[in-house]
Amino acid sequence: MGYLCDFCGEQRSIIYCRSDAASLCLSCDRNVHSANALSKRHSRTLVCERCNSQPAFVRCIEEKVSLCQNCDWVGHAGSSISPGHKRQAVNCYSGCPSAAELSSIWSFLLDFPSVGDSTCEQGMGSMSITDNRPMDCQGSHEKNNVQDASFLGEANNVHNVEMDKSTVWMESVNHLHDPRLQNVDQAAGSTSSAEPKDFLPGAKEPAVCEDDDFYDVFNMDEVDLSIENYEELFGDNPQLFGNDGIDGIFGTKDMSASNRQGAYAAEGSSIGGANVMQPACSNAASADSVISCKTDSHLYFARQAHSSLSFSGLTGESSAGDYQDCGVSSKPMMGEPPWYPPGIESSMPSTSRNDAVMRYKEKKKARKFEKKVRYASRKARADVRRRVKGRFVKVGDAYDYDPLSPSRSC
DNA sequence: CTTTATGCAGTAACCACATTATGGG
DNA sequence: AGCCCATAATGTGGTTACTGCATAA
Numbered sequence: 229m230g231y232l233c234d235f236c237g238e239q240r241s242i243i244y245c246r247s248d249a250a251s252l253c254l255s256c257d258r259n260v261h262s263a264n265a266l267s268k269r270h271s272r273t274l275v276c277e278r279c280n281s282q283p284a285f286v287r288c289i290e291e292k293v294s295l296c297q298n299c300d301w302v303g304h305a306g307s308s309i310s311p312g313h314k315r316q317a318v319n320c321y322s323g324c325p326s327a328a329e330l331s332s333i334w335s336f337l338l339d340f341p342s343v344g345d346s347t348c349e350q351g352m353g354s355m356s357i358t359d360n361r362p363m364d365c366q367g368s369h370e371k372n373n374v375q376d377a378s379f380l381g382e383a384n385n386v387h388n389v390e391m392d393k394s395t396v397w398m399e400s401v402n403h404l405h406d407p408r409l410q411n412v413d414q415a416a417g418s419t420s421s422a423e424p425k426d427f428l429p430g431a432k433e434p435a436v437c438e439d440d441d442f443y444d445v446f447n448m449d450e451v452d453l454s455i456e457n458y459e460e461l462f463g464d465n466p467q468l469f470g471n472d473g474i475d476g477i478f479g480t481k482d483m484s485a486s487n488r489q490g491a492y493a494a495e496g497s498s499i500g501g502a503n504v505m506q507p508a509c510s511n512a513a514s515a516d517s518v519i520s521c522k523t524d525s526h527l528y529f530a531r532q533a534h535s536s537l538s539f540s541g542l543t544g545e546s547s548a549g550d551y552q553d554c555g556v557s558s559k560p561m562m563g564e565p566p567w568y569p570p571g572i573e574s575s576m577p578s579t580s581r582n583d584a585v586m587r588y589k590e591k592k593k594a595r596k597f598e599k600k601v602r603y604a605s606r607k608a609r610a611d612v613r614r615r616v617k618g619r620f621v622k623v624g625d626a627y628d629y630d631p632l633s634p635s636r637s638c
Numbered sequence: 639c640t641t642t643a644t645g646c647a648g649t650a651a652c653c654a655c656a657t658t659a660t661g662g663g
Numbered sequence: 664a665g666c667c668c669a670t671a672a673t674g675t676g677g678t679t680a681c682t683g684c685a686t687a688a
Contacts, residue, residue: 603674609656610675618678619653629677 235260244275244283251275262324273320278303286315294318 232253233239239253245261247270252260261267274284274294282296288303290313295303300315601607613620614627621627 601675603657606655606657606673606675608675610654610677613654613676615653615677617653618676619651620655620676622654625654631676 241275241280243272245270245272246283247271251280258324261322268324269322271320271322274318283320284318287318289314289316 233241233256234248234250235252235256239255241251242254243252243257244250245252245257247267248260252272257272261270261272274287276282276284276296276299277293278295278299282298284294285297286300287294288300291303295315303313610620612631614623614625614631615621615629616625616627618629
């Protein structure tokens with residue numbers, strides 16, 4: 229069975245666009261994603277060469293194949309045959325890099341027979357959606373000329389790549405806390421550890437901070453952050469939330485439900501560039517992603533965290549498309565992630581998970597939104613006031629409820 | 639498949655009145 | 664500026680009624 233480009237149906241698909249949920253050949257990828265500013269921001273990565281349906285997560289250097297998480301797990305973690313294979317993280321990119329640029333980023337891209345294919349490149353030349361600019365995104369380039377190419381640390385030959393700095397950016401997954409990735413070779417081993425530090429507060433990192441998707445992450449307007457006992461949800465693996473764990477996000481564990489939102493937003497500015505938050509694009513993305521799910525989403529996120537998988541870009545009112553954009557469809561929110569490695573699922577102690585679900589449900593049920601009493605004196609007054617069907621009654625009138633005594637006057 | 643009934647969860651409204659805020663002298 | 668007084672506005676908790684949604688019949 230051939231895995232052809234979803235767009236032209238002719239070339240072999242190489243790139244997977246999460247936003248479009250489509251597998252594209254290089255030509256169509258550039259064609260489609262140079263259409264407008266929004267499409268340019270679509271986060272793409274290689275398509276899994278095994279299942280050809282999921283975005284690639286790592287590349288097995290030994291087998292020279294790009295694999296999604298599921299296939300990677302099946303082929304490596306879940307297999308006794310090739311567990312020691314060296315793997316390399318496959319990053320996401322956005323913008324409209326050429327095939328040559330991509331091959332500079334992913335040297336292994338040359339393994340693909342269609343890369344560099346003349347007809348493919350010619351097809352790019354005959355793009356019908358192009359504007360007059362030889363290399364798109366010039367406008368934004370000028371506007372965002374402060375952007376730095378340092379994020380291209382994953383590239384083997386960063387300095388040789390003269391790509392549009394404003395439109396192409398790689399997303400590091402180096403800070404993944406996925407133990408299964410411990411064996412992943414961090415592409416020339418280079419900038420992995422230092423890379424996140426480039427995004428510290430103050431150090432403007434436009435490719436990250438100016439990305440609307442990233443801001444969406446901090447769109448707290450409608451986010452319910454009423455995690456009553458988040459350490460119960462997330463505490464099993466505090467490392468997932470950076471060095472400071474969950475406290476690194478919320479600042480204090482004693483933060484009330486109402487305060488969390490504000491504090492979160494307040495910290496968001498620093499978090500955005502600090503050690504906690506990183507924009508991520510995929511299911512292979514940073515576990516430092518944002519906690520901004522509502523109700524049941526908490527559980528799902530918790531599951532993601534527990535399984536060392538994560539996603540970002542979820543806002544309280546995220547749509548299905550948003551989830552898709554993160555490499556996770558909305559469907560799993562109602563149940564099991566379809567791409568969830570069966571091995572993990574089966575190996576995960578079902579009892580512990582059930583316990584976690586039970587605990588979550590209990591907490592959710594018992595959760596009460598703390599009401600902040602502004603005037604304790606009024607509360608004290610109300611606490612002793614007699615009522616009729618819950619309503620206050622005049623002093624001396626008949627009442628059916630007396631907080632001071634269960635007796636009734638009538 | 640559509641309609642109706644039922645259950646559940648969430649929320650606004652209600653009450654009296656002490657407390658608080660505001661403005662004028 | 665500081666004080667006093669009158670008036671208006673606020674907020675407090677338990678209960679009910681209402682609404683919207685999901686599910687079953």
